[in-house]
Amino acid sequence: MTTNQPLPGCWQALEDTLAAGLSRVLLWGPPGTGKTYAALNGHKPSNGSLRVQCVEDMTDAQIFGQWKPSSGGSWSFHEGAVPRAWRRGEFRVVFDEVDKAGGEALSSLLLAADSFESSEWQNPDTLEIVKPSREYQVVATTNVDPVLLPEALRDRFPVAIKIDEPHPTALERLPDFLREPARALAMIDDDVERVSLRTFYAIAELLRVHSLDRALEIALPRHRDQILAAASVTSLEG
Numbered sequence: 001m002t003t004n005q006p007l008p009g010c011w012q013a014l015e016d017t018l019a020a021g022l023s024r025v026l027l028w029g030p031p032g033t034g035k036t037y038a039a040l041n042g043h044k045p046s047n048g049s050l051r052v053q054c055v056e057d058m059t060d061a062q063i064f065g066q067w068k069p070s071s072g073g074s075w076s077f078h079e080g081a082v083p084r085a086w087r088r089g090e091f092r093v094v095f096d097e098v099d100k101a102g103g104e105a106l107s108s109l110l111l112a113a114d115s116f117e118s119s120e121w122q123n124p125d126t127l128e129i130v131k132p133s134r135e136y137q138v139v140a141t142t143n144v145d146p147v148l149l150p151e152a153l154r155d156r157f158p159v160a161i162k163i164d165e166p167h168p169t170a171l172e173r174l175p176d177f178l179r180e181p182a183r184a185l186a187m188i189d190d191d192v193e194r195v196s197l198r199t200f201y202a203i204a205e206l207l208r209v210h211s212l213d214r215a216l217e218i219a220l221p222r223h224r225d226q227i228l229a230a231a232s233v234t235s236l237e238g
Contacts, residue, residue, distance in 0.1 A: 008165035011038060017159050018043035023137040024113060026098075026157035031143045032196025033186055034167030039094040039139040049092035052081050058105035063112055064121060077125035082112040086119075090135035098140040099149055106150065113138045113156040170197050174204055177231040185223065195220065
């Protein structure tokens with residue numbers, strides 16, 4: 001994860017935490033600020049990283065695996081993301097929007113994020129006992145305050161970092177004159193007024209064929225005048 005800008009405090013805290021070898025980290029804060037990108041790419045492990053998107057109807061199949069029919073009519077067990085990660089050594093699994101996992105999936109997630117000493121799983125087909133390597137990492141993201149998470153899930157992540165700034169790398173994808181408005185609007189403490197960086201990426205795409213005025217009229221009319229004024233100041237300063 002590279003950027004030409006100094007990292008804000010929250011993102012430097014993530015880099016320092018991962019560099020120190022802590023392997024269970026929770027990132028929380030508004031959506032569209034770069035949490036998932038940083039979770040996948042920050043101080044990246046040598047064997048890579050994998051995203052698991054948590055949803056309300058999620059089951060154990062995505063986490064530990066499921067039985068599937070074979071071409072000959074028999075059934076075999078296909079391991080999920082976590083057993084594959086446990087076998088790969090220095091590998092990171094990112095559980096995105098971890099607050100949405102419930103029921104069966106939550107139980108499996110608790111095992112996936114447990115300590116090395118407490119984690120153990122048996123493949124139901126081969127009966128092999130699989131344990132994670134000591135270099136296995138789990139980073140989880142959520143848009144809600146950690147106090148709203150189940151206590152057992154919170155306890156799996158001794159370091160919880162509040163994201164209070166968009167990641168500089170995410171902002172660098174935007175034209176200069178959109179970066180400061182994007183940064184400011186992404187962190188407004190109001191669900192109605194807050195604007196995800198994804199909206200600004202859409203505006204940047206619209207600028208390929210439309211004026212800034214028209215792009216804002218299409219994608220972000222309620223902040224049109226504010227952003228046009230900021231863009232005018234940036235142009236004058238440049």
